[in-house]
Amino acid sequence: MSSDTATTTQATARPAQAVTDELRRWIIEQAEAGCRPEDVLNAMKTAGWDEEVALDAMEETLRARLDELGPRKARVALPPGVPVPNPDHDDSKGPVIDIDGHPVRVLMTMAEPRVMVFGNLLTEAECDAMVALASPRLARSETVDNATGGSEVNAARTSDGMFFERGETPLIDKIERRLAALVRWPLVNGEGLQILRYRPGAEYKPHHDYFDPVHPGTPRILERGGQRVGTIVMYLNTPEGGGATTFPDVGLTVAPVKGNAVFFSYDKAHASTKTLHGGAPVTAGEKWVATKWMREGEFK
Numbered sequence: 001m002s003s004d005t006a007t008t009t010q011a012t013a014r015p016a017q018a019v020t021d022e023l024r025r026w027i028i029e030q031a032e033a034g035c036r037p038e039d040v041l042n043a044m045k046t047a048g049w050d051e052e053v054a055l056d057a058m059e060e061t062l063r064a065r066l067d068e069l070g071p072r073k074a075r076v077a078l079p080p081g082v083p084v085p086n087p088d089h090d091d092s093k094g095p096v097i098d099i100d101g102h103p104v105r106v107l108m109t110m111a112e113p114r115v116m117v118f119g120n121l122l123t124e125a126e127c128d129a130m131v132a133l134a135s136p137r138l139a140r141s142e143t144v145d146n147a148t149g150g151s152e153v154n155a156a157r158t159s160d161g162m163f164f165e166r167g168e169t170p171l172i173d174k175i176e177r178r179l180a181a182l183v184r185w186p187l188v189n190g191e192g193l194q195i196l197r198y199r200p201g202a203e204y205k206p207h208h209d210y211f212d213p214v215h216p217g218t219p220r221i222l223e224r225g226g227q228r229v230g231t232i233v234m235y236l237n238t239p240e241g242g243g244a245t246t247f248p249d250v251g252l253t254v255a256p257v258k259g260n261a262v263f264f265s266y267d268k269a270h271a272s273t274k275t276l277h278g279g280a281p282v283t284a285g286e287k288w289v290a291t292k293w294m295r296e297g298e299f300k
């Protein structure tokens with residue numbers, strides 16, 4: 001009798017397909033030989049596997065393998081860090097960074113994870129104008145669908161949102177140029193600005209902003225400029241209650257204050273960057289933010 005433990009999954013209109021230990025071993029071998037996830041998936045589909053079943057099997061197997069390797073081995077296997085956005089600031093220069101005549105105040109810095117909190121990144125009028133531009137275009141927020149690289153509505157993110165095209169209006173262009181200069185990262189590496197509105201009770205559960213290489217959908221996402229390496233979350237209003245941006249790995253809580261922003265960078269797509277972060281539930285009033293994500297290369 002085989003000692004294999006098999007999970008049986010029922011695919012739509014197909015006979016149940018059993019994920020055996022042998023299949024799990026094969027998936028791990030392919031991954032450790034450097035095979036791309038989409039090639040492994042295609043090989044499984046060619047062999048008759050239902051796509052959903054194959055994706056679930058790959059994700060579950062590779063996740064379990066990483067857990068099995070444990071932190072020490074996983075650390076040894078980590079890639080080196082890549083260059084990241086990095087504001088030109090040290091304490092001796094004073095608390096203000098001048099960006100083309102616009103004074104941005106440095107309110108807090110942290111080395112690991114790299115986090116900076118800025119004051120007056122946006123003026124009150126700029127915040128109000130962005131809210132007015134975004135309001136008629138809001139829709140329920142989506143997050144990345146890890147399996148396909150597309151997007152899906154997700155219970156972990158209960159806000160409404162929209163994206164501006166990069167440089168869509170003179171105001172958006174002006175703000176994007178200020179952000180690029182502040183963090184010294186090419187304008188063209190930035191994704192379009194995302195606006196989010198959280199109503200009371202809405203939140204964004206803790207997550208990483210980089211794309212997890214373990215997900216089969218990630219290679220498709222990386223075709224547009226590579227990994228994300230930095231985030232700027234700008235507060236467009238001051239909520240009456242709740243809505244802080246939290247960094248649970250390091251016990252940091254950033255209060256949402258109109259015109260302020262929190263910046264953080266991550267030089268690899270790995271939890272060792274300690275950049276797990278979330279948007280705490282709004283308890284009263286609304287919370288509006290604008291997020292700029294920055295890629296390694298040009299975002300086309």
Ligand code: PD2
Binds near residue numbers: 245246289
């Ligand atoms: O709105 C926030 O505080 C928040 C928290 C976590 C925004 C994001 N992530 C994001 O836009 O990535």
Ligand code: ZN
Binds near residue numbers: 207208209277
């Ligand atoms: Zn985030």
